[in-house]
Amino acid sequence: xxxxxxxxxxxxxxxxxxxxxxMWATVITGIVVVFLILAILIFLLYIIGFxxxxxxxxxxxxxxxxxxxxxxxxxxxxxIEEDENDDEIIAVISAAIAxxxxxxxxxxxxxxxxxxxxxxxxxxxxxxxxxxxxPF
Amino acid sequence: MEILQVFWDALVALVQxxxxxxxxxxxxxxxAVSFLLMYLAIVRKFExxxxxxxxxxxxxxxxxxxGLFHPEMFGISQDPAVAAEFAxxxxxxGEVLHHGGLLDILYLGVKLQIFPPLIFLGIGCMxxxxxxxxxxxxxxxxxxxxxxxxxxxLGACLLSxxxxxxxxxxxxxxxSIGIIGGADGPTAIFLTSKLAPELLGSIAVAAYSYMxxxxxxxxxxxxxxxxKKERSVVMGGLRPVSKREKIIFPVAVTLIVAFIVPxxxxxxxxxxxxxxxxxxxxxxxxxxxxxxxLMNIVTIMLGTVVGAxxxxxxxxxLKTIMIVGLGLxxxxxxxxxxxxxxxxxxxxxxxxxxxxxxxxxxSAVPMAARVSQTVGAKENPSNFLLMHAxxxxxxxxxxxxxxxxxxxxxxx
Numbered sequence: 001x002x003x004x005x006x007x008x009x010x011x012x013x014x015x016x017x018x019x020x021x022x023m024w025a026t027v028i029t030g031i032v033v034v035f036l037i038l039a040i041l042i043f044l045l046y047i048i049g050f051x052x053x054x055x056x057x058x059x060x061x062x063x064x065x066x067x068x069x070x071x072x073x074x075x076x077x078x079x080i081e082e083d084e085n086d087d088e089i090i091a092v093i094s095a096a097i098a099x100x101x102x103x104x105x106x107x108x109x110x111x112x113x114x115x116x117x118x119x120x121x122x123x124x125x126x127x128x129x130x131x132x133x134x135p136f
Numbered sequence: 137m138e139i140l141q142v143f144w145d146a147l148v149a150l151v152q153x154x155x156x157x158x159x160x161x162x163x164x165x166x167x168a169v170s171f172l173l174m175y176l177a178i179v180r181k182f183e184x185x186x187x188x189x190x191x192x193x194x195x196x197x198x199x200x201x202x203g204l205f206h207p208e209m210f211g212i213s214q215d216p217a218v219a220a221e222f223a224x225x226x227x228x229x230g231e232v233l234h235h236g237g238l239l240d241i242l243y244l245g246v247k248l249q250i251f252p253p254l255i256f257l258g259i260g261c262m263x264x265x266x267x268x269x270x271x272x273x274x275x276x277x278x279x280x281x282x283x284x285x286x287x288x289x290l291g292a293c294l295l296s297x298x299x300x301x302x303x304x305x306x307x308x309x310x311x312s313i314g315i316i317g318g319a320d321g322p323t324a325i326f327l328t329s330k331l332a333p334e335l336l337g338s339i340a341v342a343a344y345s346y347m348x349x350x351x352x353x354x355x356x357x358x359x360x361x362x363x364k365k366e367r368s369v370v371m372g373g374l375r376p377v378s379k380r381e382k383i384i385f386p387v388a389v390t391l392i393v394a395f396i397v398p399x400x401x402x403x404x405x406x407x408x409x410x411x412x413x414x415x416x417x418x419x420x421x422x423x424x425x426x427x428x429x430l431m432n433i434v435t436i437m438l439g440t441v442v443g444a445x446x447x448x449x450x451x452x453x454l455k456t457i458m459i460v461g462l463g464l465x466x467x468x469x470x471x472x473x474x475x476x477x478x479x480x481x482x483x484x485x486x487x488x489x490x491x492x493x494x495x496x497x498x499s500a501v502p503m504a505a506r507v508s509q510t511v512g513a514k515e516n517p518s519n520f521l522l523m524h525a526x527x528x529x530x531x532x533x534x535x536x537x538x539x540x541x542x543x544x545x546x547x548x
Contacts, residue, residue: 022307023293026546027286033542034535037396038279041534044388045272052381129520 089113158200162448169451170195170443173341182348186321186439190340193443194451197239205239205444210247212333212445214453219334239444242437247333251438252326253406258431259322259533260386260410261423263501267527269381270374273481274493274524278531280477281497282539284317284470288462289543295458302454308332311543313459316343317466318536319350319500325442326403327540331547337446338456342463350503351510353464354471354495358511361475362491366482367515369490371524382415393538399548400541404534470498474528496525499532 094110101108151157173191177184197205207213209232211222227247232240245251268274292310295303305313308331315327316339324343328336346353358367386408394401413423478494492512496504508525 019307020297023290026307026311026543027290029546030286030289030539030542031283033397034282034539035276035279037393037538038275038531038535040392040396041389042272042275044392045269045275045385048381048384048388049269049272052378052384126518126520129523 153201155200155202160200160448162452163198163200166198166446166448166451167195169446170198176345176348180348183321183344185435186344187341187348189436189439190337190344190443190446193239193440194337194446195443196440197444197447202237204237205243205441205447206236207334207445207447207450209236209240210243210333212336212447212450214334214450214455239441243441243444245434245437246325246329246336246441249326249329249402251434252322252329253402254434255322255431255438256403256407256537257410258427258434259501260407260412261414261427263407263411263414263530263533264526265385265411265530266377266382267374267523268530269377269385271524271527274497274527275531275534276481277474277477277494277497277528278533278535279497280494281470281474281499281528281532282318282535283473284466284468284498285314285536285539285543287314287469288317288466289314291465292458292462303458305455305458306332308547309335309455311547312339313462314466315339315536315540315543316346316459316463317470317498318532318539319343319347319467319470319498319504320533320536321347322438323403323499323536323540325438327543330544333445334450335455335459336442337444337451338459339463340442341446342460346463346467347500347503350467350498350500351507353467354504354507355511357468357471358475358492358495358507361472362479364515366479366491367512368519369482369487370516370519371488371490371493371521374523379415379417383412386412386415389534393534393541397538397541397545399544400538403537403540407533407537467498471495474498474532490519490521490524493521493525493528497528497532497535499529499536501529501533502526504532505529 090110090113093113097108097110170191173187173194176182177187177191196202208218210227211219213219213222227244229244232244289310292305292313293307296305296310298304312324312328312332312335315324318324321340321343324339325336328339332339390401390405390408393404410423410426413419413426474494474497475491476494477497478489478491481489481494482491490512492508493505496508498504505522505525505528509520509522512519512521
């Protein structure tokens with residue numbers, strides 16, 4: 001590649017007025033070489049990724065439907081849906097809803113917890129991502 | 137009476153030698169330009185880390201009789217005869233060391249290509265290539281955004297076809313102007329100090345000014361080239377990248393780039409060395425030094441001497457105005473190149489890729505990625521493009537270093 005570039009033999013002190021073909025050759029060579037090298041790097045990264053993750057098994061958590069009662073409430077007033085069977089998260093959500101209900105004296109039953117379709121990330125999630133990416 | 141006469145003569149001699157009596161209108165104008173740059177750096181916060189030392193270096197070099205910097209020692213002159221003589225003989229290091237001023241000696245760090253690679257070492261220590269490794273396709277966006285470099289090179293070359301001598305650029309000068317489109321200050325300085333040192337001051341000022349203006353320049357282009365639907369695309373999470381991948385990455389990139397374009401090795405090699413320091417996790421002290429103290433020291437010296445090359449003779453020319461104009465074009469085309477490929481990837485991926493991340497391919501880390509995030513969040517406040525945009529953003533750093541290597545290979 002180096003020799004190829006050298007053999008272009010552009011008289012570098014000259015300008016485009018002296019060597020129009022040299023101008024076009026530089027532009028085409030530059031764009032092609034940059035794309036070529038970065039394309040090779042893409043290929044390389046996929047290979048590295050493939051071999052490095054060869055032994056890694058993907059963890060697939062089955063989405064589970066969870067019913068949990070925070071209080072013996074007569075009226076199921078709120079339904080949140082869930083896709084992750086995580087007791088701690090359920091406990092936190094239950095506590096938050098219980099605290100919310102305590103203000104107006106109502107009890108709620110959680111039938112389902114599922115990530116919202118409309119908002120891909122909650123405000124808390126956004127805050128967490130912001131915190132982690134602040135250096136950028 | 138005799139004592140008074142001697143005193144008077146000494147006073148007259150002092151006044152005659154002072155800058156007030158020797159300043160030329162051009163030098164006065166350059167001092168005003170340096171004050172303007174200081175204002176932009178301090179008050180408007182335009183890339184202050186580099187623009188401030190550049191502005192001060194510009195002021196120092198234009199103080200009459202200061203003798204801090206002698207451009208002729210390095211062939212920095214608009215006079216073709218001086219440049220030709222320098223090209224034949226090279227730097228006379230003995231003369232620089234014996235008769236040079238402070239900035240002459242510091243300029244050796246630029247001339248010998250020491251400072252820009254050291255800056256890249258620090259950048260490597262601070263850069264997380266994880267988003268790029270997780271989504272290797274980002275590299276294509278980083279490549280597309282280098283379009284600005286080559287189109288601007290073309291534009292600068294075409295100016296020489298107008299037949300007007302004042303705006304005619306040689307291939308070397310055109311290549312140096314084009315690299316502004318890489319939006320990477322150290323790369324621009326690295327290439328220009330080799331190919332067209334007489335334009336170093338103008339190119340560095342243009343490059344850093346436009347880098348600071350990325351949040352102003354890019355959003356209108358991003359909105360013009362994308363639809364609301366495209367800007368609203370929410371991209372899925374990136375896969376986790378293992379430590380092993382992050383360690384192999386800098387070694388592999390260095391080998392590939394250095395084997396294909398050896399001229400890019402100083403920049404890419406030091407960038408990847410810094411990154412290997414970071415990812416290896418075994419040389420924390422070196423990481424801290426390279427990304428803090430060393431980088432800060434080099435930044436001070438680099439900025440000051442680059443500013444010092446902007447003497448009145450070299451800076452106050454029609455070419456500087458052209459460089460400022462071409463630099464803006466370079467940024468705009470680079471942004472457009474990334475966005476257009478982003479749009480293509482959006483189509484090919486069935487709407488999974490947000491084209492806004494393409495504009496981050498112009499380097500300017502992390503400013504360009506932040507702009508992608510901000511513009512995307514305006515359409516959908518819960519959309520978080522920053523980490524996706526960091527992929528093309530750091531790919532742009534590699535891409536512009538490779539482009540500089542290619543130009544150096546051809547014209548160096």
